[in-house]
Amino acid sequence: MKTLVTGAGGMLANDLVTCLSESGYEVLALPHEKLDKTDLGAIRATADGFEPELIINCAAYNKVDEAESEEHQALMVNSFGVQNLCLVCQERDIPLVHFSTDYVFDGTKEAPYTIYDEPNPLGAYGRSKLLGERYVLWLLNKFYLIRTTWLFGTHGRNFIDTMLEIGQRQKKISVVNDQRGCPTWTRHLAEAVVDLIETGRYGVYHITNSEPTTWFNFAQEIFRLSGMDIELVPVTSDQFPTPAKRPLNSVLDPFPLPQLLGREMPTWREGLREYLRQRSKTKK
Numbered sequence: 001m002k003t004l005v006t007g008a009g010g011m012l013a014n015d016l017v018t019c020l021s022e023s024g025y026e027v028l029a030l031p032h033e034k035l036d037k038t039d040l041g042a043i044r045a046t047a048d049g050f051e052p053e054l055i056i057n058c059a060a061y062n063k064v065d066e067a068e069s070e071e072h073q074a075l076m077v078n079s080f081g082v083q084n085l086c087l088v089c090q091e092r093d094i095p096l097v098h099f100s101t102d103y104v105f106d107g108t109k110e111a112p113y114t115i116y117d118e119p120n121p122l123g124a125y126g127r128s129k130l131l132g133e134r135y136v137l138w139l140l141n142k143f144y145l146i147r148t149t150w151l152f153g154t155h156g157r158n159f160i161d162t163m164l165e166i167g168q169r170q171k172k173i174s175v176v177n178d179q180r181g182c183p184t185w186t187r188h189l190a191e192a193v194v195d196l197i198e199t200g201r202y203g204v205y206h207i208t209n210s211e212p213t214t215w216f217n218f219a220q221e222i223f224r225l226s227g228m229d230i231e232l233v234p235v236t237s238d239q240f241p242t243p244a245k246r247p248l249n250s251v252l253d254p255f256p257l258p259q260l261l262g263r264e265m266p267t268w269r270e271g272l273r274e275y276l277r278q279r280s281k282t283k284k
């Protein structure tokens with residue numbers, strides 16, 4: 001299937017393009033400098049030239065804290081950029097795969113968030129991603145709208161890189177222990193996305209690695225697997241103020257993905273182990 005991937009320089013896009021190519025898709029993967037999704041004319045021209053049968057949108061404004069002071073920029077990319085892609089999919093009658101986030105929820109629910117829970121974002125980034133979701137729902141009837149969380153992958157900076165860097169400089173590190181979520185390896189996510197596309201079942205999905213944890217417990221496992229002796233101090237979000245408030249509960253209920261794919265997602269521990277193996281070959 002001829003597939004156009006936007007935001008191809010990003011972390012998830014890199015693994016997704018690999019998985020798509022391995023599965024026989026013909027992929028045109030365009031990074032930001034080759035295709036700006038805020039430019040409707042450019043998207044139309046690209047689509048006219050390549051004639052995709054599917055568009056996968058990996059492009060996003062992901063600076064959660066900066067979004068608080070530059071909300072219009074976040075909206076231009078995460079909302080109106082998505083509207084542009086929807087319009088082109090609508091004109092060509094082709095499906096869109098789009099990614100969203102746990103940050104559309106306020107994190108006050110005790111149980112994992114289901115696909116039928118009402119979003120209520122806490123900050124500007126979440127609001128921009130929610131409006132992007134709404135354009136997909138308003139404009140398209142062929143789409144996979146996929147919410148995911150706490151991504152880590154070989155082709156982008158992530159929490160693991162940050163921890164390992166700090167661990168080189170200091171032996172005692174404070175890490176937040178009151179936010180719960182599922183760290184997710186982009187390769188595992190990419191494999192599930194390709195499997196989902198193969199089902200042809202459009203809709204809203206939650207795709208993350210399994211077994212919720214906290215940033216603190218995630219950090220513990222990162223240092224344990226890396227053989228680094230670091231003293232970790234659990235702290236609360238209030239002790240670590242950031243411009244954007246984070247949801248305390250970011251856990252997403254995967255229903256109905258496992259029923260559809262006939263398998264559970266791997267655990268984040270499996271993803272982390274494999275990521276660290278690959279990281280040792282590719283990142284310094």
Ligand SMILES: NC(=O)c1ccc[n+]([C@@H]2O[C@H](COP(=O)([O-])OP(=O)(O)OC[C@H]3O[C@@H](n4cnc5c(N)ncnc54)[C@H](OP(=O)(O)O)[C@@H]3O)[C@@H](O)[C@H]2O)c1
Nearest residue numbers: 007009010011012032036037059060099101148149150151
């Ligand atoms: N990372 C996470 O923890 C996380 C969690 C939940 C959901 N998500 C969602 O998952 C998706 C993939 O995330 P990711 O972490 O792989 O993202 P990423 O590594 O930040 O990649 C996003 C890419 O989008 C590009 N981009 C920004 N503005 C653009 C524009 N106007 N036109 C075209 N490209 C543009 C960026 O290029 P430049 O850098 O050159 O601008 C970057 O290469 C996103 O939708 C994100 O919101 C991510």
